[in-house]
Amino acid sequence: MTALQRSPWFTAVAVGAALLLSSCGLGGGSTTGEVEVGGEVKGTIRFQTMQLSPTFDKYLSGVVDAFEAAHPGTTVEWTDIPADAAARKTSADAIAGTLPDVLDLDIATLAPLGRKGLVVDMAKSASDLRGGYVASAWDSFALGDTGAAALPWYLNTPVLISNQAVLRKAGLLGSPEPTGYDDLLARSAQIAKSAGVAGFQPTGSSFSSYLLTVGAPLVDADSTKAVVNTPEAVAFVQKLAELYKTGGIPRDSITAKDRSEIETFSEGKTAYLESGGSRLKIIKENSPATFAEVAVGKPLGDATKRTWLVAHGLAVPKSSGNLPTALAFAKFLTSAENQLALAKQSSVFPSTTSSLQDPFFAIGDGDLTATARRIAAASLRDGKTIVQPPAADSEYAAALWSAVQPAILGKSSPAEALADAEAKLTKILQERQQ
Amino acid sequence: MTALATEPRVRTQARRPEPPPRRRHRWFVPLLFVGPALVLQLTFLFLPLANTFVLAFTNASTIGGGTFTGLANFTELMSDTTFWHAVGRTFVYMLVAVPALVIISTCLAVLVNTRLRGTALVRPLLFSPMVLPLAVIAVVFQYLLDSDGLVNQILAGLQLVSEPVPFLSDPDLALFSLTAVTVWKGCALYTLITLAALQNVSAELDEAAQLDGAGWLRRTVGVTLPQIRGTTVMIAILAAIATLRVFTEPYIITGGGPGDSTQTIVVYLFQKGISPGTDAGYASAISLVLFVFVLTVSSISWLISRKARA
Numbered sequence: 001m002t003a004l005q006r007s008p009w010f011t012a013v014a015v016g017a018a019l020l021l022s023s024c025g026l027g028g029g030s031t032t033g034e035v036e037v038g039g040e041v042k043g044t045i046r047f048q049t050m051q052l053s054p055t056f057d058k059y060l061s062g063v064v065d066a067f068e069a070a071h072p073g074t075t076v077e078w079t080d081i082p083a084d085a086a087a088r089k090t091s092a093d094a095i096a097g098t099l100p101d102v103l104d105l106d107i108a109t110l111a112p113l114g115r116k117g118l119v120v121d122m123a124k125s126a127s128d129l130r131g132g133y134v135a136s137a138w139d140s141f142a143l144g145d146t147g148a149a150a151l152p153w154y155l156n157t158p159v160l161i162s163n164q165a166v167l168r169k170a171g172l173l174g175s176p177e178p179t180g181y182d183d184l185l186a187r188s189a190q191i192a193k194s195a196g197v198a199g200f201q202p203t204g205s206s207f208s209s210y211l212l213t214v215g216a217p218l219v220d221a222d223s224t225k226a227v228v229n230t231p232e233a234v235a236f237v238q239k240l241a242e243l244y245k246t247g248g249i250p251r252d253s254i255t256a257k258d259r260s261e262i263e264t265f266s267e268g269k270t271a272y273l274e275s276g277g278s279r280l281k282i283i284k285e286n287s288p289a290t291f292a293e294v295a296v297g298k299p300l301g302d303a304t305k306r307t308w309l310v311a312h313g314l315a316v317p318k319s320s321g322n323l324p325t326a327l328a329f330a331k332f333l334t335s336a337e338n339q340l341a342l343a344k345q346s347s348v349f350p351s352t353t354s355s356l357q358d359p360f361f362a363i364g365d366g367d368l369t370a371t372a373r374r375i376a377a378a379s380l381r382d383g384k385t386i387v388q389p390p391a392a393d394s395e396y397a398a399a400l401w402s403a404v405q406p407a408i409l410g411k412s413s414p415a416e417a418l419a420d421a422e423a424k425l426t427k428i429l430q431e432r433q434q
Numbered sequence: 435m436t437a438l439a440t441e442p443r444v445r446t447q448a449r450r451p452e453p454p455p456r457r458r459h460r461w462f463v464p465l466l467f468v469g470p471a472l473v474l475q476l477t478f479l480f481l482p483l484a485n486t487f488v489l490a491f492t493n494a495s496t497i498g499g500g501t502f503t504g505l506a507n508f509t510e511l512m513s514d515t516t517f518w519h520a521v522g523r524t525f526v527y528m529l530v531a532v533p534a535l536v537i538i539s540t541c542l543a544v545l546v547n548t549r550l551r552g553t554a555l556v557r558p559l560l561f562s563p564m565v566l567p568l569a570v571i572a573v574v575f576q577y578l579l580d581s582d583g584l585v586n587q588i589l590a591g592l593q594l595v596s597e598p599v600p601f602l603s604d605p606d607l608a609l610f611s612l613t614a615v616t617v618w619k620g621c622a623l624y625t626l627i628t629l630a631a632l633q634n635v636s637a638e639l640d641e642a643a644q645l646d647g648a649g650w651l652r653r654t655v656g657v658t659l660p661q662i663r664g665t666t667v668m669i670a671i672l673a674a675i676a677t678l679r680v681f682t683e684p685y686i687i688t689g690g691g692p693g694d695s696t697q698t699i700v701v702y703l704f705q706k707g708i709s710p711g712t713d714a715g716y717a718s719a720i721s722l723v724l725f726v727f728v729l730t731v732s733s734i735s736w737l738i739s740r741k742a743r744a
Contacts (some may be wrong), residue, residue, distance in 0.1 A: 395710035
């Protein structure tokens with residue numbers, strides 16, 4: 001009788017414990033070893049994009065239909081998720097073992113999956129395609145021991161947008177464009193003095209790109225130690241601190257949100273904005289008066305071949321139940337012709353070098369959007385972009401920006417702040433090795 | 435005779451009806467009523483809570499994997515200066531916000547409870563922060579407190595300052611600016627609670643004091659407020675718990691900056707374990723320590739209130 005009374009409790013405890021342990025996520029639910037990607041291309045796969053619907057519904061449906069027609073017996077189920085939910089959904093899916101078969105992700109979101117070896121290493125499974133992609137784009141997906149965590153899909157790289165009205169007020173209209181950050185900082189001081197307007201607004205997410213462009217390598221060769229406390233970086237932060245005092249950068253830029261720099265520029269509060277050409281559309285819609293005064297030029301890393309790059313890639317989780325079809329679809333979608341078709345109806349750039357040779361990227365004088373496209377495509381085509389070390393991801397960027405803020409405000413010295421940043425960042429990098 | 439003899443029997447039968455058949459309660463019927471709520475609570479509250487306890491002893495990441503590491507997370511936490519700075523900042527936040535919330539909401543409730551012209555208009559205005567999401571309030575205050583925001587424009591217009599006050603970009607000032615946002619938002623709810631308590635205050639005592647010649651202030655301080663002491667203590671406890679867990683204001687308005695000057699415990703937890711960091715095990719350990727802090731503060735407040743009542 002006692003045994004009979006206890007049994008429901010034992011069952012409840014056992015079920016509870018099982019649920020608890022399975023919910024812990026300690027198992028991971030995904031394969032981490034080597035996987036076989038060969039086999040027949042057939043069956044159903046799930047494909048997930050990041051905020052491409054509804055703008056690109058027609059394009060993506062067309063590509064899916066074309067793939068299914070080229071590979072009879074296959075079905076691609078496409079879903080689209082908001083960009084701000086991507087990180088959380090990816091984590092939840094990874095724990096539950098329900099990651100889609102093909103994932104469109106940016107490097108920051110993909111980084112944890114790549115470092116843990118949860119996605120197919122394209123450097124092994126699609127090594128023959130490497131030569132067809134922009135080198136910096138391919139290299140940007142090297143995450144931990146995974147040579148290439150995704151096939152590069154669409155890219156973006158900046159141009160320098162300037163407000164001619166502010167430059168006119170500062171007496172700089174017609175002067176040569178700044179060719180690097182040294183130039184930009186010197187000019188910002190001059191603009192603040194002459195026109196009472198800031199030169200540009202530094203941002204947290206781009207700060208590691210600034211340091212990379214001025215010559216700080218960010219991490220050492222094996223990504224186990226941060227390297228930001230260099231003379232170039234100290235000089236850069238020192239100049240930013242001086243600009244903060246004199247109004248060369250906006251007063252609220254230290255705590256401003258990312259993307260607020262576009263708003264600041266649109267309001268005529270800054271003279272320069274280094275950003276993707278797609279921002280021109282936002283400026284035109286929000287502030288036609290400023291747009292009428294806008295000009296675009298080469299990015300600040302052009303002369304030193306250190307222009308930053310943003311890449312989205314198509315990853316195939318090892319947990320996929322249909323790896324051959326998933327890989328075939330990722331290759332199909334990132335093929336040169338499909339990427340060119342996407343680029344022609346958007347403001348992004350293809351990651352395939354042959355697509356960048358298309359005349360579409362060579363035309364464009366007079367029209368600002370076309371000019372921006374020509375300049376940015378040239379950066380990609382001519383090898384002027386630099387791959388940021390994958391270890392310098394969003395966590396790295398946030399910690400770095402937080403550490404240098406007191407120095408920019410004049411509350412600590414740049415050398416102290418960068419030494420502090422280096423120690424904190426090295427700790428983060430070393431924890432990842434464990 | 436026969437009729438007379440049988441009538442009482444009939445009455446007796448009418449007075450004593452057949453007892454209704456005994457209703458049999460199945461053991462699972464109550465479970466059907468509480469079941470849905472219980473399942474929801476179990477899935478979305480107790481299971482994650484238990485999960486946090488387990489994860490705190492692992493090196494799990496947000497994408498899964500990880501092994502049990504014993505007390506390693508807690509050992510690291512003890513020597514994590516960033517964490518202890520966040521703890522210090524959170525307690526400063528609490529020590530500033532809680533008295534402000536209690537005093538201001540009590541004063542407002544007393545004023546609103548007083549029969550004055552215009553209180554009908556003041557009430558809805560006073561409670562309007564309650565209907566606004568905190569994220570919206572945070573964004574509004576970000577615009578208000580910017581260097582060219584409304585507050586600085588007013589201060590400059592009144593010629594009180596020559597330079598904009600860096601409410602959000604000065605590391606020494608930012609935390610207190612955020613505290614003001616918390617106080618503004620929290621006052622509405624706590625005023626409402628205090629007002630409800632004031633409605634139950636004995637009018638006889640107030641009248642007696644008035645007959646004795648006590649003025650409004652004397653009656654309020656000496657008669658009314660002691661009667662709502664229990665509510666005031668409860669508000670203090672609620673406010674203390676809320677401020678220990680403060681997240682939205684620093685996260686949205688300053689992102690924890692400048693530097694780490696507004697990084698509270700929950701902001702640090704979020705940055706380490708959810709975004710951009712992925713160290714779920716360490717973040718769980720932080721949340722357990724926070725749980726202990728909340729429990730301690732609540733217990734101390736409860737003991738103080740019990741002593742006061744005694």
